[in-house]
Amino acid sequence: MCFPRSASDAAAAVRAARVHGVPYVARGSGTGLAGGATPLDDALVIVTTQMNRVLEVDIDERIAIVEPGVLNLDLSRHTRPQGLHYAPDPSSQQACSIGGNVGTNAGGPHCLSSGVTSAHVLMVEAVLPTGDIAELGSLAPDTPGYDLRGAFVGSEGTMGICTKVAVRLMPNPPLVRTMLLDFMSVEAAGATVSAMIAAGVVPAALEMMDAEITRAVEDFVGAGYPRDAAAVLLCEIDGLIEGVDYQVSEVRRIAQSHGARSVRIAQTEAERQLLWKGRKSAFGAIARIAPDYYLHDAVVPRTKLVQVLESVYAIARAEQLTMMNVFHAGDGNLHPLIVFDSREPGIWERVHEAGSRILHTCIDAGGVLSGEHGVGMEKRDLMPLQFSSDDLAAQGRLVDAFDPDGLANPRKVLPHGWRCGEVQQRGGTIPDDTWI
Amino acid sequence: MDLMDLHDVAAIVRGAVEDAKVGVVPIGAGTHREVANPVADGCDEIRIPNGIVSYDPNDMTITAFAGTPIAELNRVLCGHRQEVSLDPRNDAATLGGVLACGLSGIRRLRLGPIRDTVLEVRLIDGRGTLVKGGGPVVKNVTGYDLPRLVVGSFGTLGVILQATLRCRPAPAQQQWFCSSETPSYLRRKLFRPSAVLWDGTSTSVLLEGYSDDIASESKSADLDGMLSSPPLFPNGANRGRISVDPRRLAALTQRLGGLDGVRFVAEFGVGTVHIAADEDLAFVAARAAAVAEGGWMLRECGGPPGFGGFGSNIANPALSERVRLAFDPLGKLSPGRMVDV
Numbered sequence A: 001m002c003f004p005r006s007a008s009d010a011a012a013a014v015r016a017a018r019v020h021g022v023p024y025v026a027r028g029s030g031t032g033l034a035g036g037a038t039p040l041d042d043a044l045v046i047v048t049t050q051m052n053r054v055l056e057v058d059i060d061e062r063i064a065i066v067e068p069g070v071l072n073l074d075l076s077r078h079t080r081p082q083g084l085h086y087a088p089d090p091s092s093q094q095a096c097s098i099g100g101n102v103g104t105n106a107g108g109p110h111c112l113s114s115g116v117t118s119a120h121v122l123m124v125e126a127v128l129p130t131g132d133i134a135e136l137g138s139l140a141p142d143t144p145g146y147d148l149r150g151a152f153v154g155s156e157g158t159m160g161i162c163t164k165v166a167v168r169l170m171p172n173p174p175l176v177r178t179m180l181l182d183f184m185s186v187e188a189a190g191a192t193v194s195a196m197i198a199a200g201v202v203p204a205a206l207e208m209m210d211a212e213i214t215r216a217v218e219d220f221v222g223a224g225y226p227r228d229a230a231a232v233l234l235c236e237i238d239g240l241i242e243g244v245d246y247q248v249s250e251v252r253r254i255a256q257s258h259g260a261r262s263v264r265i266a267q268t269e270a271e272r273q274l275l276w277k278g279r280k281s282a283f284g285a286i287a288r289i290a291p292d293y294y295l296h297d298a299v300v301p302r303t304k305l306v307q308v309l310e311s312v313y314a315i316a317r318a319e320q321l322t323m324m325n326v327f328h329a330g331d332g333n334l335h336p337l338i339v340f341d342s343r344e345p346g347i348w349e350r351v352h353e354a355g356s357r358i359l360h361t362c363i364d365a366g367g368v369l370s371g372e373h374g375v376g377m378e379k380r381d382l383m384p385l386q387f388s389s390d391d392l393a394a395q396g397r398l399v400d401a402f403d404p405d406g407l408a409n410p411r412k413v414l415p416h417g418w419r420c421g422e423v424q425q426r427g428g429t430i431p432d433d434t435w436i
Numbered sequence B: 001m002d003l004m005d006l007h008d009v010a011a012i013v014r015g016a017v018e019d020a021k022v023g024v025v026p027i028g029a030g031t032h033r034e035v036a037n038p039v040a041d042g043c044d045e046i047r048i049p050n051g052i053v054s055y056d057p058n059d060m061t062i063t064a065f066a067g068t069p070i071a072e073l074n075r076v077l078c079g080h081r082q083e084v085s086l087d088p089r090n091d092a093a094t095l096g097g098v099l100a101c102g103l104s105g106i107r108r109l110r111l112g113p114i115r116d117t118v119l120e121v122r123l124i125d126g127r128g129t130l131v132k133g134g135g136p137v138v139k140n141v142t143g144y145d146l147p148r149l150v151v152g153s154f155g156t157l158g159v160i161l162q163a164t165l166r167c168r169p170a171p172a173q174q175q176w177f178c179s180s181e182t183p184s185y186l187r188r189k190l191f192r193p194s195a196v197l198w199d200g201t202s203t204s205v206l207l208e209g210y211s212d213d214i215a216s217e218s219k220s221a222d223l224d225g226m227l228s229s230p231p232l233f234p235n236g237a238n239r240g241r242i243s244v245d246p247r248r249l250a251a252l253t254q255r256l257g258g259l260d261g262v263r264f265v266a267e268f269g270v271g272t273v274h275i276a277a278d279e280d281l282a283f284v285a286a287r288a289a290a291v292a293e294g295g296w297m298l299r300e301c302g303g304p305p306g307f308g309g310f311g312s313n314i315a316n317p318a319l320s321e322r323v324r325l326a327f328d329p330l331g332k333l334s335p336g337r338m339v340d341v
């Protein structure tokens, strides 16, 4: 394991690894959920936590230049006095790093209107697997040549180590309205989401929580959620006054026409913060229900939300598992969460079986395997569900172009057989005690 | 006429790629033909069909063949009060052409670059293989981001057959204003304007949204008057597009203002400057001004003999060349287009 303090330190680490033919893995905060930062084959782990300075903030042009170890929320805190924020806000934003966000192309509730990480990254400085330090993209809007920045963002450490990032900041909106909509069925909540999108309402954020998670969260933080709701939607509208008022009234109308029991609008900033605290504490809350959980991440077309949710609940019932859903409903990004006690005999098989059926269901509905957590090790072998062998071969050749030796985070993202260097790799196992 | 099947289109393009002696160049409406560099002599031209493959307004995604004119996309979307953020100068341009050239529209300040609009692409690579990248939903991080890589690749990584785009609700209202204030003052005053343009003498601003909001915003920033039509892009025999760090845009426009015969429109907050000049010398001077401020200029048309499309070396040339070879090992796709000679 090594902790570079600069790009040249990181480059030295990569070059040394290359000389010795040792694979290496970039690691930010290690909050990734797809096993992307898990070292295989005794890999060298290059950790960016010591590179945690905000190097520059340009208030007029709304640009920040940061080192990869800066925590996501720290950047927004840093720029708040200037009325600016960094828009991508993963639920893990207190802990995850900007470098890790670049690695996974992270999303978050507010990415519904403003786009995921890639839409906010202007330039990435990276140590390429060849050991060279390169700038991919630029502060200038277009860079002569291919969008290598675009290819790098979301490449989960397989195209090199990001050592500096220039991001776009957004002005804080003049007006924000946060609403809590309370439904008597998951179907009604899901249908409300579809109807809102169809009516051309694109909230800043639109999150859904089902009965079990709503109760768990309420017992945990007391956010004022209705304990008897079958599902709630947390909907945030921001912007200028007429646009906000119009959209708030549209949301109210659509929710009521789908049988919402109540539509509550946060009256104070404190109330608004509390509603969000509930959503963002969901994973903490479930620790009180069972010791283990498996969180899924898949996306379906927004018109298929209701239908897919029904199938997902049916799968959990068939496998006799407790499942909750807390997810980014506005962009169809499902997060079925299976909670269990791993000491129960045979439970892992059922958890995996349910997970696999859920992903198949999402793909069959025209969806994709991951909306924000990435592929890593977790979904590597499922890639053929979504891509043909020609598609995978093309992706393999693209990574090979960045990483001809195949040492940058090998055996992640693509299943076996699509990379050139693979034949030389050692067998390799996951070390004991490793969290993935 | 029935829409062709993607696989039939793929078979035709595959045949063209395999049979080409020199290479293939996809031709859309020809509106962007001169952008960057000309392809090598003797390339076979291929046309990609047009047509909307699927459009689900309730899902806000649209899939179309690459030969579809932007005007046609807009017409279909307009019926559902939606739009895609592709605003080419000439809406006869085709989807494939606009994506291949990667030229973002005038509303980039608010809507972002066009690469953020593309969710999925289907292309034929230089081996003649049909390749899909991305996925048809609005959020996706499964596998490598081929769609963004293909945008702006000038046909050298693949012949784009079809793309799926993210749609957005069309703004309730759009209004251009003129102003005597500086662009930077206006950017501080206004909440997310769609464009703030400066042509060396006056500032124009595009506001989009609801009418009361537009009215109160324009009042708060003392916008002088409404424009009845959008400001015109500069026109001339020589045209280019400068890209510069937005922090150096004011300095660049000062330089450009001092050049005889150079007309420009600069997008503040973005860093794009649209350039036109009648004389070659003036055009060359505009590129030099861009370089002096750390930027570069893409040729859109014209220029004296030997005037390269990019005028600066392609960024990260060794890596870029390996990426190109990964898709097109025999160099058959629009050869020469991205190479200044």
Ligand SMILES: Cc1cc2nc3c(=O)[nH]c(=O)nc-3n(C[C@H](O)[C@H](O)[C@H](O)COP(=O)(O)OP(=O)(O)OC[C@H]3O[C@@H](n4cnc5c(N)ncnc54)[C@H](O)[C@@H]3O)c2cc1C
Pocket: A025, A026, A027, A028, A029, A030, A031, A032, A033, A035, A036, A037, A048, A068, A089, A090, A091, A092, A095, A096, A097, A098, A099, A100, A101, A102, A103, A104, A105, A106, A107, A108, A109, A155, A156, A157, A158, A160, A161, A162, A163, A283, A372, A373, A376, A409
């Ligand atoms: C409670 C909880 C909630 C979460 N909510 C969300 C959410 O809402 N949205 C979301 O998108 N994710 C979410 N995540 C997942 C995770 O937080 C994100 O994937 C995050 O982007 C990972 O950042 P990290 O710094 O922890 O990266 P790591 O976990 O350390 O690494 C993640 C991947 O990025 C690569 N990487 C890390 N640093 C670099 C670098 N400098 N250069 C190149 N590659 C690098 C790694 O190799 C690895 O493949 C959540 C996780 C938890 C535990």
